[in-house]
Amino acid sequence: MxxxxxxxxxxxxxxxxxxxxxxxxxxxxxxxxxxxxxxxxxxxxxxxxxxxxxxxxxxxxxxxxxxxxxxxxxxxxxxxxxxxxxxxxxxxxxxxxxxxxxxxxxxxxxxxxxxxxxxxxxxxxxxxGATHRVTSEKLAQARADFQHLNPQNQSVLSVIIGGSTKKYIMDMDFTHRLTNDLSQIAKKGWRVLVTLSRRTPAAVAEKIKSLPSSIYVWDGTGDNPYFGLLGLANAILVTCDSVSMISEVCATSVPVYLYPLPKVYWKHQQFHQSLLDLNRVRWWNGSLELYDFTPLAVNxxxxxxxxxxxxx
CATH class of the missing domain: 3.40.50 (Rossmann fold)
Known part of the structure; x- marks a missing residue:
């Protein structure tokens, strides 16, 4: 029973x-x-x-x-x-x-x-980190459901963007850095897939949505592709503001890069460091490397x- x-x-x-x-x-x-x-x-x-x-x-x-x-x-x-x-x-x-x-x-x-x-x-x-609903079975199904987001079967960088909180501010300097980095990665032949958060400031979201059409940015309509982006990814770039978001992407089987924000909350610094010590994540420095790591099995x-x- x-x-x-x-x-x-x-x-x-x-x-x-x-x-x-x-x-x-x-x-x-x-x-x-x-x-x-x-x-x-x-x-x-x-x-x-x-x-x-x-x-x-x-x-x-x-x-x-x-x-x-x-x-x-x-x-x-x-x-x-x-x-x-x-x-x-x-x-x-x-x-x-x-x-x-x-x-x-x-x-x-x-x-x-x-x-x-x-x-x-x-x-x-x-x-x-935090427990979550990400499983290998859900990612496999989502990969099949959203395969149309990668029609040319390129290597995929999925980008998960959070937003401003009491501890973090997403300003336009951050936005310019991020959009420039994503454009450069796309020029190197990667398929860049982006999803935003309800917390993403409107001005930041609009700037990201204005990226070249070769970069996919979910516009909030239709089925939420979040699990699809995780399932399709060969690597993931995630902003460092949310323990839950980072925990979810670390449940995948691909390398994870943390994108820095101007200030980092001290408790989150401890969390980030624990993942760095395990070689589960790396800080973004402008280049992608498909490094080896030990999977995280929090659940x-x-x-x-x-x-x-x-x-x-």
Whole structure:
């Protein structure tokens, strides 16, 4: 009988993907429970841990019994309902938080957290980067589905561009450097395939979309080619602003280059360095080399550790 897992989240794609990908790797049947919080939990989560039976706002999915075998919660808003389930399930349902909960890990059966966050504890599983939904099977299917993006069967450089955050700024100096680099790579015979993020500043996006037509830039219409770009790639260039994006591209079987931004967040520096130490990534210096590396298996390693810790 297939075991069941609820993924609890406010619906943010990054949060859902981390938990869902781990549940898929564990082999569980997955159901998303999308929640909204009432006040004061909306403002005070994760720190307000009392009265959590009253935390859900209208429009939330039901978290009533029967409970699943496993709950994977991700994002601060998922913490109050996860704690409620842990209390009511009386040990029949394991409750795991994915990311740094900002409260004691002892509130959960286990916590899965990137090692650069520095969280430790008997029930803490540290990961290099984030869990995700990238698998070799999905990439093979996407490669077939999006083969039309490489009609001349050239070597492919897939370019994954994030955007500005509280810690990073994508300015026009960055944009000029990037567009010049991509033009030079295309002139050397590479097929350059580019996808942008919802976080990409409008001015940056417009400049990238004005690249020569020989460079493919997804315009946001039709099926999202993200997995196709990962599957088609012979090498990947990714901006350094997102742990999730970098973790996903490092799940592929091709070399990964990090494209620098003007400032690098110190926690991300630790993450970048861990990947550099493993020779899984290299910083972009203007030239492409198809170097050898050890594949990164974050999902598989995390699932194995979680099974041992919780006897799943």
């Amino acid at each position: 297939t075991k069941r897992c609820w993924v609890i989240s406010d619906g943010s794609a990054g949060m859902v993907n981390q938990a869902w990908g781990l549940a898929e790797t564990l082999g569980y049947e997955v159901e998303l429970k999308k929640i909204r919080l009432r006040q004061p939990w909306e403002t005070l989560a994760p720190y307000l841990t009392i009265g959590v039976g009253h935390c859900l706002a209208k429009g939330s999915d039901s978290i009533s019994p029967p409970y699943p075998d496993l709950v994977l919660a991700s994002g601060r808003r998922a913490i109050p309902p996860a704690l409620y389930i842990k209390k009511k399930a009386h040990g029949q349902c394991k409750v795991v938080y994915v990311q740094d909960p900002r409260i004691s890990p002892s509130h959960f059966d286990a916590v899965v957290c990137p090692q650069h966050d520095g969280l430790t504890g008997e029930n803490v599983i540290q990961t290099i 598989q390693d995390t699932a194995a550790k979680l099974k041992r810790l919780l006897t799943l």
